[in-house]
Amino acid sequence: MTVSSRAERSAVEGSHDETLELTPRDPSAPLGMTSRLEGELMEVSMGPQHPSTHGVFRMNVALDGEIVRKLKPVFGYLHRNHEKIGENTSYLGSMPYTDRLDYFCSMTNNWAYALSVEKLSGIEVPERAEYLRIILAELTRLQNHASLLGFLLSDMGAWGTPLMYAFREREKILDLFESLSGSRMMCDYMRFGGCRVDASADWLARAKKIVDAFPKFLDEFEMLIVGNEILIARTQEVGKLSADLAISAGITGPMLRACGVNYDIRKVDGYGFYPRFKFRIPLGEHGDTYDRLMMRALEMRESISILKQAFEQIPAGPVMNPKVKIRAFRPPVGEAYGRIEAPKGELGFYLISDGSPNPYRYRVRPPSFINLTILEDLCLGHTVADVMVILGSVDIVMGEVDR
Amino acid sequence: MMESLEQIKSRIESAVAGAKIDIVPNASPSQQSSLLIDNEHAREIAKFLRDDPALRLDFCSNATGVDWLDRVATKKVKVKKIIEGAEKEVEETQQETISGYLEAVYHLYSIQHKHGPVIIRARTNDRAAGALLPSLTPIWRSAEFQEREIFDLYGIRFDGHPDMRRILMWDEFKDYPMRKDYREPDDYEYEPTPHDDVLEKAKQHYAPRPQLDGAENITAQE
Numbered sequence: 001m002t003v004s005s006r007a008e009r010s011a012v013e014g015s016h017d018e019t020l021e022l023t024p025r026d027p028s029a030p031l032g033m034t035s036r037l038e039g040e041l042m043e044v045s046m047g048p049q050h051p052s053t054h055g056v057f058r059m060n061v062a063l064d065g066e067i068v069r070k071l072k073p074v075f076g077y078l079h080r081n082h083e084k085i086g087e088n089t090s091y092l093g094s095m096p097y098t099d100r101l102d103y104f105c106s107m108t109n110n111w112a113y114a115l116s117v118e119k120l121s122g123i124e125v126p127e128r129a130e131y132l133r134i135i136l137a138e139l140t141r142l143q144n145h146a147s148l149l150g151f152l153l154s155d156m157g158a159w160g161t162p163l164m165y166a167f168r169e170r171e172k173i174l175d176l177f178e179s180l181s182g183s184r185m186m187c188d189y190m191r192f193g194g195c196r197v198d199a200s201a202d203w204l205a206r207a208k209k210i211v212d213a214f215p216k217f218l219d220e221f222e223m224l225i226v227g228n229e230i231l232i233a234r235t236q237e238v239g240k241l242s243a244d245l246a247i248s249a250g251i252t253g254p255m256l257r258a259c260g261v262n263y264d265i266r267k268v269d270g271y272g273f274y275p276r277f278k279f280r281i282p283l284g285e286h287g288d289t290y291d292r293l294m295m296r297a298l299e300m301r302e303s304i305s306i307l308k309q310a311f312e313q314i315p316a317g318p319v320m321n322p323k324v325k326i327r328a329f330r331p332p333v334g335e336a337y338g339r340i341e342a343p344k345g346e347l348g349f350y351l352i353s354d355g356s357p358n359p360y361r362y363r364v365r366p367p368s369f370i371n372l373t374i375l376e377d378l379c380l381g382h383t384v385a386d387v388m389v390i391l392g393s394v395d396i397v398m399g400e401v402d403r
Numbered sequence: 404m405m406e407s408l409e410q411i412k413s414r415i416e417s418a419v420a421g422a423k424i425d426i427v428p429n430a431s432p433s434q435q436s437s438l439l440i441d442n443e444h445a446r447e448i449a450k451f452l453r454d455d456p457a458l459r460l461d462f463c464s465n466a467t468g469v470d471w472l473d474r475v476a477t478k479k480v481k482v483k484k485i486i487e488g489a490e491k492e493v494e495e496t497q498q499e500t501i502s503g504y505l506e507a508v509y510h511l512y513s514i515q516h517k518h519g520p521v522i523i524r525a526r527t528n529d530r531a532a533g534a535l536l537p538s539l540t541p542i543w544r545s546a547e548f549q550e551r552e553i554f555d556l557y558g559i560r561f562d563g564h565p566d567m568r569r570i571l572m573w574d575e576f577k578d579y580p581m582r583k584d585y586r587e588p589d590d591y592e593y594e595p596t597p598h599d600d601v602l603e604k605a606k607q608h609y610a611p612r613p614q615l616d617g618a619e620n621i622t623a624q625e
Contacts (some may be wrong), residue, residue, distance in 0.1 A: 076570065118429055122432030246546070250463055250543065252462060263517070332432070333431065335435065350465055350508070363465070399544060403571075
C-alpha cells in the first residue's frame with residue numbers, strides 16, 4: 001500500500017475516465033452567451049458529504065449548464081469488506097453484523113441471512129416464529145417506506161416537516177423493536193431455526209394498536225403530498241425507467257414494480273408463510289419518480305393489511321426449533337442462495353459451506369447497490385436538482401451499498 | 404415447473420455448437436446444483452439462456468466470485484483388482500489434488516415465467532494475476548457493477564466489460580482483498596508505542612530519519 005500525493009491520486013483517477021468529448025466551437029458564430037457555453041462540459045463532484053446523498057455517496061457529474069450529460073457513481077467510502085469478515089466469523093457471529101448492512105431494516109437483513117442458512121442446512125422454523133418474522137418484516141417495511149417518503153420530500157425542498165411526521169411514526173415502531181429485541185435499530189432478533197425471544201401478548205396488543213392507528217398517518221400524509229402541485233412538477237416524467245431496462249439491470253423492489261413489472265418475491269418464492277396471506281402488489285405505470293414514490297405509499301397499505309391478518313392468525317407455540325444448535329453450528333458441505341423481498345428490493349445471501357464452523361464464502365446481494373446500476377440512465381438530460389430527487393427515489397443506504 | 408438441469412444442459416449443447424457444460428452437484432439440502440459453462444462459449448450460452456422462450460432467464464440476480472485454493476478431494480472409485488486369483492471389484496478411496504482457480508457465479512431467475520434459480524459458473528484456469536473471464540454484462544446489465552466488484556475483490560478481469568475498474572477499493576490499491584491468501588499490509592501508522600519486534604518490523608515501513616545537521620545541539624542558553 002503506497003500513500004501517494006493528492007496530485008498523483010487525481011492523475012490516476014482521471015486516467016480511468018474516458019476523456020469528455022467537447023464540441024469545438026464554431027469560430028464564425030457570434031460570441032453570445034449561449035454559443036460560448038455550448039458543448040463545454042463542467043465536471044462537478046457531488047458528495048460524498050452532501051446532505052441529500054443519504055450517506056457518503058459521491059457522483060462525478062459532467063454538466064452542460066445545469067443539464068447532466070454524464071454521471072459516474074463513486075463507491076467505497078463506507079467499505080469495510082463485510083464479506084471477508086463474514087468468512088472469518090462463525091455462522092452465528094455474522095447475524096448481528098447483518099444489522100449493519102441496511103441499518104434501517106435490520107429485521108429483514110436478519111431474516112434473509114437466517115433463511116439462507118436454513119436453506120443451506122435444511123432447518124425448519126416453528127410456526128409462531130414464521131408469523132413473528134412476517135410481523136417484524138412488515139413493520140420494518142412500514143418504517144422504511146415512511147422515512148423514505150420523508151427523506152424524499154426533504155430532498156425536494158420540503159425541509160423538515162414531512163420527515164418529522166414520518167419519523168414520529170417510525171419512532172413508535174422502533175419502540176416496539178426495542179421492547180422486543182433490546183435495540184431500536186441493531187435488533188439482531190432472528191436466528192436460524194426461529195427467533196431469539198418470544199413476543200408477549202402485551203407486545204402484540206401494543207403492536208396491533210400502532211398498526212391500527214397507522215392508516216390515519218397515511219391518510220394525512222397522502223392528503224398533503226399526493227396532489228401537491230410542486231411535488232407533481234418535480235417528480236412526474238422525471239427519471240423514467242423502462243420495464244425492459246429495469247429487468248435487464250436487475251432492479252428489484254418498489255423500483256421495479258413502479259415500471260409495471262409484477263415481481264414480488266413474497267409472491268414468487270412464497271417464503272415464510274406469505275402464501276397464507278391475502279395482499280395485493282401495487283404496480284406503477286410510467287416508471288417515473290412519482291410512481292416510485294407512490295409505490296411506497298401503496299405498499300404501506302398492503303403491509304398494514306398483512307399485519308392485521310398476522311395478528312389474528314398468530315398461533316401459540318415455541319419460537320425456536322429446539323433441534324438447532326446455533327452455537328458451534330456446522331452446516332453440511334454445499335452452497336445455498338436465499339433471498340427475500342426486503343423493503344429496498346431483493347436481498348440475498350449466498351453461502352458456501354465446506355463443513356467448518358465458518359462459511360467458506362459469504363456473499364451479500366445488496367438491493368440498493370444493484371439498483372444504482374441505472375442511476376446514470378435515469379439522470380441523463382435532467383437538471384442537477386432532479387438528480388437529488390431521482391437518487392432519493394432509488395432508496396439507498398450506504399451501509400449496504402458499500403458493505 | 405422449470406426443466407431439470409440435465410434437460411437444460413442438453414438443450415444448450417444442441418443450441419450452441421461446441422459448448423461444453425458440466426453439472427456441478429450440490430449435496431446440501433438447498434439442492435441448488437449449478438452448470439459449469441466453458442469460457443469460450445459463455446456469452447452465447449448466456450444469450451441462449453436469456454432468450455430461449457421456455458427458460459427466459461431475463462433477470463441476473465446475483466453475480467459473485469469465489470476463490471478456490473489448491474485442495475485435496477477424496478473420492479471413492481470402484482477398481483478391478485485381482486484378489487486371490489479372481490478378479491473382483493473393490494472400492495478404493497483415491498486422493499486427488501485439485502489445483503486452485505477463481506470462479507464467477509451467476510444466479511439467474513426469470514421474471515417472465517417466475518422461476519429460478521439457474522446457477523451458472525465460469526472458472527479460470529488458475530489463480531494467476533491475469534485471470535480473464537468473458538463478461539456477461541452485454542447480456543445482463545445487472546452484472547455491470549457486480550463484475551466490477553469481482554474484479555476489485557478477486558482480481559478476475561472481464562473481457563468485454565464496458566468499464567473495468569475498481570469499484571469499492573481505491574484505484575491505486577494493489578492486492579485483491581477477498582482472495583483466501585490475501586494478507587493485510589503491515590501498517591504501524593496507528594501503533595502508539597512500537598517496541599521490540601513490532602519496532603523491528605515497523606522499521607521497514609518508515610523512511611530513515613533525516614539528518615538534523617547539528618540542530619539537536621542547539622540549546623536555549625546560547
